[in-house]
Amino acid sequence: MAPALLLVDEQAHPLALLRLLVGKYGKEFLSAPWSMSVVRKSVEADFEVELPEINLHKILAAVAVATQDSFWEHWEHFHFLVQVLSNNVPDPATHHELSVAQMMVAVDIASTIRAELATLSHQPAFSEELGRYVAAQALQAGVWYLPPPLAFAEHHAAGKSYKCRDCGNVSEIVFDDGFCDICTDRFNLSSMAGWTPDLKLVGKGWGKNIEIFEKNPTRGVRERFAAALQKRITLQENRDDICAAKLLVAVHFVEKRRNQLKVQA
Numbered sequence: 195m196a197p198a199l200l201l202v203d204e205q206a207h208p209l210a211l212l213r214l215l216v217g218k219y220g221k222e223f224l225s226a227p228w229s230m231s232v233v234r235k236s237v238e239a240d241f242e243v244e245l246p247e248i249n250l251h252k253i254l255a256a257v258a259v260a261t262q263d264s265f266w267e268h269w270e271h272f273h274f275l276v277q278v279l280s281n282n283v284p285d286p287a288t289h290h291e292l293s294v295a296q297m298m299v300a301v302d303i304a305s306t307i308r309a310e311l312a313t314l315s316h317q318p319a320f321s322e323e324l325g326r327y328v329a330a331q332a333l334q335a336g337v338w339y340l341p342p343p344l345a346f347a348e349h350h351a352a353g354k355s356y357k358c359r360d361c362g363n364v365s366e367i368v369f370d371d372g373f374c375d376i377c378t379d380r381f382n383l384s385s386m387a388g389w390t391p392d393l394k395l396v397g398k399g400w401g402k403n404i405e406i407f408e409k410n411p412t413r414g415v416r417e418r419f420a421a422a423l424q425k426r427i428t429l430q431e432n433r434d435d436i437c438a439a440k441l442l443v444a445v446h447f448v449e450k451r452r453n454q455l456k457v458q459a
């Protein structure tokens with residue numbers, strides 16, 4: 195795609211824009227990120243275009259995910275960048291709820307950008323804060339099963355929990371090491387810093403008699419979603435299928451954006 199056409203196309207993929215500008219200005223475009231006004235003035239002068247506001251935001255968002263890990267660490271940054279990467283001009287005065295499709299597209303784009311940088315960068319792991327935030331947004335949208343690329347939030351959305359057959363404790367799984375928090379005295383004041391189970395109690399056999407369950411069972415949705423992806427079924431008007439339908443929309447949105455990148459590359 196011709197550079198000037200890409201720059202004025204409001205459907206331009208963030209990575210296509212980033213490739214174009216790193217090609218033009220070199221790696222310094224990433225190592226010393228430019229301000230919004232410098233990007234606008236330089237691009238408009240050098241390519242003789244009028245840059246749409248959404249594309250200016252996408253360029254800066256692409257640089258942000260290429261050069262900083264905050265997208266993977268802090269919900270405020272994630273929330274803002276998801277809107278831009280999924281092609282929306284963010285409005286700081288309004289707290290938009292994110293759809294699963296928007297989050298999937300943005301995470302897919304961010305990891306593609308990091309993959310493209312290869313040796314210059316790495317793929318950060320999402321923080322627990324982000325796992326909880328993405329799960330909360332998904333649940334708000336009526337989705338409790340999260341396949342890739344949002345699988346990092348899967349157990350939060352499912353409400354993965356346990357019941358201890360010995361002490362009766364029912365609790366969300368936070369540490370996922372297979373022990374009852376109460377029977378192994380995990381929250382004893384002296385071990386607060388590490389929140390590790392007391393190994394003496396573990397050695398005596400305490401804490402292992404737990405039964406894991408999901409507050410929001412995912413199996414039905416997972417199966418219906420997989421079948422619908424392979425076009426083996428027609429989704430119906432029931433709880434699991436409505437959730438699967440939302441996931442299908444999200445996955446198709448990811449595919450659409452990937453195809454746009456191919457065309458624009």
Ligand SMILES: [Zn+2]
Nearest residue numbers: 358361374377
């Ligand atoms: Zn217990």
